[in-house]
Amino acid sequence: MTIKLLLDNLTNPALLFFVLGILAVRIKSDLEIPPDASKFISLYLLFSIGFKGGQELENSHVSQEVLYSILLGVSTAVMIPLYSFFILRKRLNVEDSGAIAAAYGSVSAVTFVTAGVFLENQHIPYGGHMVAIMAMMEAPAIVVGVLLIRFFGKQKEQHATNMRQVIFHSFTNGSVLLILGSLVIGYLATEKQALDIKPFTTDIYKGFLAIFLLDMGIISGRKLNDLFKAGWFTALFAVVAPLLNGCLIAIISGWVTNDVGNRFMLSVLAASASYIAVPAAMKIAVPKANPGLFLPMALALTFPFNITIGMPVYMEIIQHFK
Numbered sequence: 001m002t003i004k005l006l007l008d009n010l011t012n013p014a015l016l017f018f019v020l021g022i023l024a025v026r027i028k029s030d031l032e033i034p035p036d037a038s039k040f041i042s043l044y045l046l047f048s049i050g051f052k053g054g055q056e057l058e059n060s061h062v063s064q065e066v067l068y069s070i071l072l073g074v075s076t077a078v079m080i081p082l083y084s085f086f087i088l089r090k091r092l093n094v095e096d097s098g099a100i101a102a103a104y105g106s107v108s109a110v111t112f113v114t115a116g117v118f119l120e121n122q123h124i125p126y127g128g129h130m131v132a133i134m135a136m137m138e139a140p141a142i143v144v145g146v147l148l149i150r151f152f153g154k155q156k157e158q159h160a161t162n163m164r165q166v167i168f169h170s171f172t173n174g175s176v177l178l179i180l181g182s183l184v185i186g187y188l189a190t191e192k193q194a195l196d197i198k199p200f201t202t203d204i205y206k207g208f209l210a211i212f213l214l215d216m217g218i219i220s221g222r223k224l225n226d227l228f229k230a231g232w233f234t235a236l237f238a239v240v241a242p243l244l245n246g247c248l249i250a251i252i253s254g255w256v257t258n259d260v261g262n263r264f265m266l267s268v269l270a271a272s273a274s275y276i277a278v279p280a281a282m283k284i285a286v287p288k289a290n291p292g293l294f295l296p297m298a299l300a301l302t303f304p305f306n307i308t309i310g311m312p313v314y315m316e317i318i319q320h321f322k
Contacts, residue, residue: 014117015307017210021217022224022304033215041212043178045113048201048208049131050179054186055194056128066129068256069266072249073133076270077140080245081105085148087241091233092293094153099282099289100234102145103298104241106274107137109179110216113209114307115268119261122315126261128186134269135179141274142281149286220300227296234293238273238301246271246310250317260318267314271306273298 024031033041081101088097112134119126186194194201227235249270253263275298282289 010308012117012121014114014206014210014213018213018217018220018304018307021214021219022221023217025218025221025224032218033211038212038215041208041215043174044208045205045212046109046178047182048205049109049113049116050182051186051189051194051197051201053128053131054183055189055191057132057183058187058189059128062129065257065259066127069127069129069253069262070133070136072253072256073137073266073269074140076245076249076266077105077107077137078144079105080270081141081144081148084237084241085145085152088237089152094149095286095288096290096293098145098149098152099278099286099291100237100294100297101148102141102282103275103278103294104245104273104302105141105144106278107134107269108272108274108298108303109134109276110212111268111272111303111306112265114213115265115311117206117209118307118311118315119264124261124264126265127259128183130262130265130269131179131183133266135183137269138274138277142278142285145278145282146285149289216299216303220296220304223296223300226292227300230293230296234297235301238297239305242271242273242302242306243310243313246306246314247317250314251321254318254321258322260315260322263318264311264315267318268306268311271302271310271314273302275299275303 021031081098081104084101084104085097088100092100112130116126227238246267250263250267253266256266257263275295279291279295282291282294
């Protein structure tokens with residue numbers, strides 16, 4: 001890995017705002033982002049990335065490469081929770097193992113957005129269909145996690161929630177619905193119509209991302225103590241599993257596409273962990289699962305690891321296996 005690539009990533013303003021958020025918590029500052037403002041920025045980022053992805057998709061065409069990329073993405077979302085569950089079961093109960101496995105099989109939209117900025121700084125484009133793949137990877141991991149809990153759980157009543165409700169909630173979750181909806185709207189909009197809202201969808205994008213990562217840093221800093229209490233096993237899993245997933249897909253994706261940007265995005269999606277869609281779904285499907293475990297893992301360890309060390313590593317592997 002080149003030192004320059006790592007330093008460029010570590011000195012990225014958005015990332016430094018994330019570090020500032022953690023620092024603010026550790027020094028007990030009263031710095032915070034109002035909840036309503038944080039929610040608005042989250043919605044804005046999802047809207048912006050979805051709309052721009054739809055525009056890119058409209059300018060491209062559905063090829064064999066795109067179909068294979070979709071297949072790889074969905075397969076990844078199914079396989080990661082399967083193997084993760086059995087590793088986690090060595091130390092954790094069925095409910096927590098299934099919830100964590102689902103979180104690591106699913107994806108983080110914020111990590112995806114940050115990865116887009118990373119590529120932009122390297123002047124590397126990626127296909128609009130990657131936004132669709134990101135949205136399609138949310139639900140399969142949640143379904144697999146719930147199925148594993150039901151199959152291996154001691155109680156055979158298997159919770160009151162039926163699988164249809166879980167699947168429905170996975171696709172109607174606010175973040176998933178907004179990404180998919182924005183993708184479709186961006187696809188349908190003409191170039192002139194898209195240009196009319198370009199100042200909102202593009203020009204202020206990086207500024208909002210920086211503020212959002214500041215908020216993520218504050219939240220992560222608050223959850224660090226919960227993570228420390230969980231012990232070394234979960235902390236180790238939160239770093240090692242994403243690294244292995246990202247590196248493996250960085251290599252395998254070369255059989256699907258030669259596009260560096262698309263391979264990088266597939267790797268980042270495989271390495272990321274959901275802390276929005278999965279917690280919301282698990283609250284309905286598996287109320288016994290402890291959010292104080294999988295939320296800090298995904299948010300306080302996996303997310304910062306990916307945006308600091310992980311992304312340069314995945315890019316270096318892709319460049320090596322061109």
